[in-house]
Each structure stands twice: as C-alpha cells, then as structure tokens.
Amino acid sequence: MEDRKRCVGWWLQQRSISWIARRLRRSREWVYKWIWRYRQGEPTWFLERSRRPHQMARRVSATFEQAVIRTHARLTSPRNPLGLYGAEAIAQELADAGVRPVHSIRAIPRILARRKLVTRPRRDRSRRGPNCPRLRLAA
Incomplete structure (x- = not known):
C-alpha cells in the first residue's frame, strides 16, 4: 500500500513513469494502474479491489x-x-x-x-471391487 502512495506522490512531483517503475521495481503497467485509480478521485483509491463478480448471472432468484x-x-x-x-x-x-x-x-x-436440507451421499472412491483372476503366462 505504501508503494502505491509513493508511486502517486512521485508522479505528482513530475517524475517519469519509467523512473517510478524502476525505483519501485514494478512494471510501467502497474504504475499506470495506480495513477489511473488515483485520478478517479475516490478516497480509497490505494486499496485493493475485489475481483469477484458483482452479480452471479446464473444464480436462481x-x-x-x-x-x-x-x-x-x-x-x-x-x-x-x-x-x-x-x-x-x-x-x-x-x-x-x-x-x-x-x-x-x-x-x-x-x-x-x-440450504443443508439434504446431504449428498459420499462416493466410495476406494479401489475395492470384484477380484479379477490374474492371468498366468505359461513359461
């Protein structure tokens, strides 16, 4: 979080994007991302945002x-x-x-x-099963 604030601070001091990226050991894309978020004007611009979808398209009503x-x-x-x-x-x-x-x-x-109204039976994943006779090769 401190890197993000430092990045924007240097940008406000007219430092170049490449200089900021080298100094913070980040990519130029990372620098542009946080400058863009700062310029949006939100007070919490430096916080990470959830990547979870806002709505589940296939969810039933x-x-x-x-x-x-x-x-x-x-x-x-x-x-x-x-x-x-x-x-x-x-x-x-x-x-x-x-x-x-x-x-x-x-x-x-x-x-x-x-809703925990039913429980799904657990599948038996063991390898037990009918014993197959082994083939013996004549030597």
Whole structure:
C-alpha cells in the first residue's frame, strides 16, 4: 500500500513513469494502474479491489429458491402419501403450481444442499471391487 502512495506522490512531483517503475521495481503497467485509480478521485483509491463478480448471472432468484424449499418441506412431510421428494418431483410440483421459470432440474439439488436440507451421499472412491483372476503366462 505504501508503494502505491509513493508511486502517486512521485508522479505528482513530475517524475517519469519509467523512473517510478524502476525505483519501485514494478512494471510501467502497474504504475499506470495506480495513477489511473488515483485520478478517479475516490478516497480509497490505494486499496485493493475485489475481483469477484458483482452479480452471479446464473444464480436462481430468491423467490424460486423459497418455492423449492417450501415444496421440498411439503413433499418430505409425513402427510405425503407417495413419499416422492426428489428433484424431479419438486420440479413437477412447481410446474403444476405455475411457478415460472422452472430452472434446470439440476439446480434443485444444489439449492437444497446449499440450504443443508439434504446431504449428498459420499462416493466410495476406494479401489475395492470384484477380484479379477490374474492371468498366468505359461513359461
């Protein structure tokens, strides 16, 4: 952070960009970046900015998420005679109720997992399996 302030201070003293870059052992692009941020006039110009997107383009709406949670709660209740409460059943219930847009069926388990309403079973990644007979080569 001190390098950034020193960079702009030297620039305000009319030092050349190349001189500042050599002095700070940084690239000229780095120097231009912090001078540009300073010239924007924000009081926090010298702080690092998050690179995270401001919005998630593919994120489902909060109303759809709430509808999924309510439908899941209703389908998993003991009063549900069929006992069907998977993603397909939830998507069908939402479509029957007129909830639009019904997102991808794959989004429904992700919503439930994010809210910790279901736990995904852990896959057994061990190498156990049926023993195959070993071939013996005749010598």
